[in-house]
Every structure is written in structure tokens, then in C-alpha cells.
Amino acid sequence: MKNKIFIVIAAYNEENQIVKVIKGLKKEGYKDIILIDDCSLDKTYEKAKKEKIHLLKHEVNRGQGASLKTGIDYALQQNADIIVTFDADGQHNPGEIKRLIEPIKKKNVEVTLGSRFLGKSNVPFIKRFILKGGVFFTWIFSGIKLTDTHNGFRALSRKAAQNIEIKHDRMEHASEIIDQIAKKKIKYIEVPVTIKYSEYSKKKGQSVFNSINIVVKLILRKLAR
Amino acid sequence: MGIIEILIIIFACFALIKVVLKLKDKAISWREFGFWAVIWTALVALVLLRKRLGFLGELSGVDDPFKTVVILSIILLFYLMFRTFIKIDKVEQEITRLTREIAIKKVRKK
Numbered sequence: 062m063k064n065k066i067f068i069v070i071a072a073y074n075e076e077n078q079i080v081k082v083i084k085g086l087k088k089e090g091y092k093d094i095i096l097i098d099d100c101s102l103d104k105t106y107e108k109a110k111k112e113k114i115h116l117l118k119h120e121v122n123r124g125q126g127a128s129l130k131t132g133i134d135y136a137l138q139q140n141a142d143i144i145v146t147f148d149a150d151g152q153h154n155p156g157e158i159k160r161l162i163e164p165i166k167k168k169n170v171e172v173t174l175g176s177r178f179l180g181k182s183n184v185p186f187i188k189r190f191i192l193k194g195g196v197f198f199t200w201i202f203s204g205i206k207l208t209d210t211h212n213g214f215r216a217l218s219r220k221a222a223q224n225i226e227i228k229h230d231r232m233e234h235a236s237e238i239i240d241q242i243a244k245k246k247i248k249y250i251e252v253p254v255t256i257k258y259s260e261y262s263k264k265k266g267q268s269v270f271n272s273i274n275i276v277v278k279l280i281l282r283k284l285a286r
Numbered sequence: 287m288g289i290i291e292i293l294i295i296i297f298a299c300f301a302l303i304k305v306v307l308k309l310k311d312k313a314i315s316w317r318e319f320g321f322w323a324v325i326w327t328a329l330v331a332l333v334l335l336r337k338r339l340g341f342l343g344e345l346s347g348v349d350d351p352f353k354t355v356v357i358l359s360i361i362l363l364f365y366l367m368f369r370t371f372i373k374i375d376k377v378e379q380e381i382t383r384l385t386r387e388i389a390i391k392k393v394r395k396k
Contacts, residue, residue, distance in 0.1 A: 116394040
């Protein structure tokens with residue numbers, strides 16, 4: 062039985078990349094593409110409108126976590142069997158989606174997590190430092206030892222997508238997904254992926270300050286619950 | 287009585303008047319009025335009856351009853367800040383929920 066694969070892309074101010082990203086996915090044969098425009102201030106939505114995709118728009122900006130949750134919920138409504146989350150900034154290689162979904166198709170795991178440190182990515186030093194900090198933090202709070210904890214390139218089976226609850230709206234959602242995988246004992250593996258760093262994507266990436274902000278928010282949330 | 291104490295009394299009286307006016311305008315409930323009235327009245331009482339409230343200082347181990355109140359106020363403020371964070375977080379979650387529902391309802395299918 063053929064699996065229904067949906068690609069979910071959360072986009073915010075990606076008018077320069079979004080058409081290229083969508084066309085790249087279509088070239089690899091992925092027809093079911095869901096784009097969530099998180100109330101972009103530029104022409105992301107207008108440019109995406111011209112492509113034949115499922116297009117959703119947040120009326121107010123809520124963050125990548127909220128956007129992915131919107132996309133995942135919609136994908137489940139459309140009877141998706143496998144959901145792949147894919148970045149809108151052109152950092153991910155659509156040719157590697159096959160590698161991500163294969164273990165799920167074979168029913169070995171429910172979630173595959175992309176790791177740039179297992180693949181051939183040229184990670185800038187500061188970024189590497191921040192990400193390794195994220196790995197340590199995730200290990201402390203979730204008990205899971207991964208090589209890359211903040212990679213937006215991941216695939217979820219339908220069952221996992223239904224099971225994982227994303228409550229964090231912003232970038233903390235990445236840690237939250239891993240936390241859920243640990244708590245709900247969802248079977249997962251890490252898969253090597255390539256992250257393409259361009260001057261454009263480096264500018265859009267997480268700053269050290271924002272990374273500290275994410276950690277503070279996660280700690281406060283844990284105390285509040 | 288020092289200048290600071292006079293200023294505190296004036297400020298507390300001003301705050302109390304504001305609270306009464308808010309109640310008159312029905313901007314706050316009787317419960318909220320009661321809470322704030324007690325706070326501002328207690329502050330005035332603390333300043334005026336500082337010497338008689340010396341036992342408070344003995345109870346807490348801090349010399350001055352005024353210092354005791356300041357320390358307790360700081361603790362209370364931290365607690366209220368934490369509660370405010372939780373409330374804001376809940377409101378943010380609700381905004382997100384509504385935003386997501388609207389987005390799914392208005393989807394532009396391929």
C-alpha cells in the first residue's frame with residue numbers, strides 16, 4: 062500500500078527562497094506540500110499562492126512551532142501516513158527525504174530525526190557551539206542523547222504525529238518534540254542529512270541570545286507545569 | 287516623621303482614592319477593592335505605628351518591621367510575577383489555538 066507523504070513547511074519572510082524550495086520538492090516527486098505562512102511581512106504568501114500546494118496562513122505571527130502544528134494537524138486531516146517537516150529557507154536537501162522516510166515505511170521506527178553532524182554539513186563554529194549546548198541540555202532534561210537536537214528536518218509516522226503534542230509556539234518546539242518522544246517512548250532514529258549554509262540562511266539562524274532565551278522559556282515552562 | 291514616610295503616606299492615600307474610584311466605576315470587583323484597600327491601609331498603618339509594630343521585627347528576626355514588610359513584599363512580587371507569566375502563557379496558547387483553527391478553516395487547497 063502506497064504511503065501518503067505530506068511535506069510541511071513553516072515559512073516566515075521567505076519570499077526569496079520559497080518558490081525555489083517548493084519547486085525543489087516537486088522535482089523530487091512530492092506533490093502533497095503544505096505551506097504555512099506565519100503572517101509574513103513580505104510576499105511569501107503571494108509567491109506561494111502561484112504554486113499548486115496546500116496553502117495556509119496565520120493571521121498573526123505565532124512562531125515556527127505553532128506553524129508546524131497547524132501544518133501537521135492539517136496533514137492528519139488529509140489522511141497523511143508520513144509527515145516530513147522541511148525548512149523554508151533552502152537549507153534542506155529534498156533529495157534526502159527518501160532517507161528520512163525509509164525507516165518509517167519499513168515500520169522500524171515512528172520518527173526519524175535529521176542530524177547534520179552525522180552528515181556532511183559545514184557547520185559554522187558558533188552554530189556548532191550552540192547546537193552542542195542544545196544536545197547537552199536535551200540530554201539533561203529529556204534523557205535522550207542525540208547528535209543534533211535542533212534540526213527541522215524530520216519525519217513522523219501518522220501515529221507519532223497524532224501522539225506528539227506541540228505546545229511551544231516558537232523555536233522551543235524542537236526541544237519539546239524530543240521531550241515528547243522520550244516521555245511517550247516513541248521509537249526513533251537519527252539519520253544523516255546535509256544542511257546547506259548560505260549567507261542568507263546564516264543571517265536567519267538562531268543567535269546565541271535567542272538560544273539562551275529558548276532555554277529560559279523551557280525551564281520556566283517546566284516549573285509552571 | 288521623615289520625608290520618605292510622609293511621601294509613602296501621601297502615595298498610599300492617593301492609591302486608595304484611585305481604588306475607590308475604580309470601584310465606583312465598576313472597573314474592579316468588591317473582592318479586588320478589598321484586597322487593595324487592605325494593602326494600602328496596612329502600608330499607612332505600618333508607617334504611622336512603626337514603633338508599636340516592633341514585635342513584627344522580633345518575630346521575623348529582622349530589626350525593623352518595615353524591613354520585614356519590604357522583604358515579604360519582594361517575595362510576594364516574585365510570586366505574582368510567576369503567576370502573571372503563567373496567565374500570559376495561557377493567553378498566548380489561546381491566541382495560537384484560534385490562529386491555527388482559522389488558518390485550517392481558510393486553507394487554500396491545491
